[in-house]
Amino acid sequence: MIKFLDLNAQYHGIKEAMDTAIFDVIENAAFIGGEKVREFETAFAHYCNGNYCVGVGNGTDAIEIALEAADLPSGSEVIVPGNTFIACAEAVTRTNHRVRFADVDPGTYTINAETIEPHINEKTGAILAVHLYGHSCDMDPIMDLAGQHHLAVIEDCAQAHGAEYKGRKVGSIGHFGTFSFYPGKNLGAYGDAGAIIVQDETQANKLRKIANHGRSSKFNHEFEGRNSRLDALQSAVLSVKLQYLEQWTRRRIEIAEQYVSGLAHIPDCILPVREQWSRHVYHLFVIRVKNRDGLKSFLYEKGIQTGIHYPVSLAKLEAYRYLGHAEADTVYNRTDSQLLSLPMGEHLTDGNVQYVIDSIKAYFAQSPSG
Numbered sequence: 001m002i003k004f005l006d007l008n009a010q011y012h013g014i015k016e017a018m019d020t021a022i023f024d025v026i027e028n029a030a031f032i033g034g035e036k037v038r039e040f041e042t043a044f045a046h047y048c049n050g051n052y053c054v055g056v057g058n059g060t061d062a063i064e065i066a067l068e069a070a071d072l073p074s075g076s077e078v079i080v081p082g083n084t085f086i087a088c089a090e091a092v093t094r095t096n097h098r099v100r101f102a103d104v105d106p107g108t109y110t111i112n113a114e115t116i117e118p119h120i121n122e123k124t125g126a127i128l129a130v131h132l133y134g135h136s137c138d139m140d141p142i143m144d145l146a147g148q149h150h151l152a153v154i155e156d157c158a159q160a161h162g163a164e165y166k167g168r169k170v171g172s173i174g175h176f177g178t179f180s181f182y183p184g185k186n187l188g189a190y191g192d193a194g195a196i197i198v199q200d201e202t203q204a205n206k207l208r209k210i211a212n213h214g215r216s217s218k219f220n221h222e223f224e225g226r227n228s229r230l231d232a233l234q235s236a237v238l239s240v241k242l243q244y245l246e247q248w249t250r251r252r253i254e255i256a257e258q259y260v261s262g263l264a265h266i267p268d269c270i271l272p273v274r275e276q277w278s279r280h281v282y283h284l285f286v287i288r289v290k291n292r293d294g295l296k297s298f299l300y301e302k303g304i305q306t307g308i309h310y311p312v313s314l315a316k317l318e319a320y321r322y323l324g325h326a327e328a329d330t331v332y333n334r335t336d337s338q339l340l341s342l343p344m345g346e347h348l349t350d351g352n353v354q355y356v357i358d359s360i361k362a363y364f365a366q367s368p369s370g
């Protein structure tokens with residue numbers, strides 16, 4: 001069986017360092033806050049070329065807390081891609097704002113200045129630039145547009161740890177960079193965890209207070225915040241894994257290159273586009289085929305696990321029917337039934353990748369139009 005993701009194999013490759021780091025936290029009994037958390041935050045800020053990293057409970061909270069710190073008038077509209085994980089839109093509604101879906105580029109599946117602009121009006125407060133699948137949004141035109149209209153830009157980097165835009169790390173370009181360390185992400189904890197990257201100290205302190213009961217010291221609460229903290233166990237796990245992230249990312253890129261050259265000549269198998277200014281970190285390698293479910297079950301029969309991200313566009317979900325965009329003629333509504341995520345990660349051997357390529361070729365040989 002070729003697994004879509006193999007966290008167990010990853011653990012066994014780093015078991016000694018991981019066990020030591022985890023038992024250290026338990027031995028020292030400092031579970032919330034403390035040195036391990038600071039250590040990871042410092043290392044991760046450095047990795048992202050950011051000045052400050054504020055650890056939070058998960059990637060959804062990271063977006064919510066960033067939106068809260070952005071201080072938009074209640075009821076502002078926030079522009080969100082129509083094809084992302086629901087967390088992005090949930091965070092908008094949960095902070096008392098309104099979701100506005102923008103369409104995406106059919107090659108990279110990310111929003112850009114052209115798809116965002118038609119949605120800007122006097123109520124618009126922010127743009128959530130999601131670097132979906134590990135490919136950066138085209139940030140310069142987005143930042144220009146945001147500057148003209150005084151909008152906050154939150155980069156959702158939940159799928160893009162270490163991705164770059166014109167040589168700059170994502171998360172350090174917009175006003176806030178939010179990260180998820182959900183176990184299956186490129187940098188994953190052993191539970192829920194997240195972080196926010198910012199450049200400015202005042203903003204970092206504000207985020208930290210929002211995430212920790214509005215606290216400025218143990219019993220001094222300046223305002224009502226909430227509880228969403230990165231804990232010491234997850235920080236220790238993340239610090240160990242961060243040392244391998246570049247190596248694992250380079251392997252993802254190699255695998256993607258192998259997929260691209262192996263699948264290049266199948267006209268009905270649409271490959272993901274990598275813009276030349278993007279360092280794509282391939283959280284997911286997503287192809288598009290007409291009979292997605294046919295290919296998925298064919299590969300399953302061959303012992304290959306695949307995924308679907310996401311089976312239904314946000315606009316079509318029951319939760320967002322009220323916005324009336326379920327029928328809109330958009331890339332996100334047209335492509336959701338065609339997306340298929342191939343196995344990806346450092347657990348795959350070259351032989352595994354070749355087997356996936358050969359199996360996809362075999363599928364198209366028997367049903368040429370996909």
Ligand SMILES: *Cc1c(COP(=O)(O)O)cnc(C)c1O
Pocket residue numbers: 058059060061084085087088130156158159179180181182192193194
């Ligand atoms: C995973 C993910 C999130 C949410 O992160 P959690 O840590 O699961 O809350 C947000 N946005 C995107 C694009 C994601 O992939």
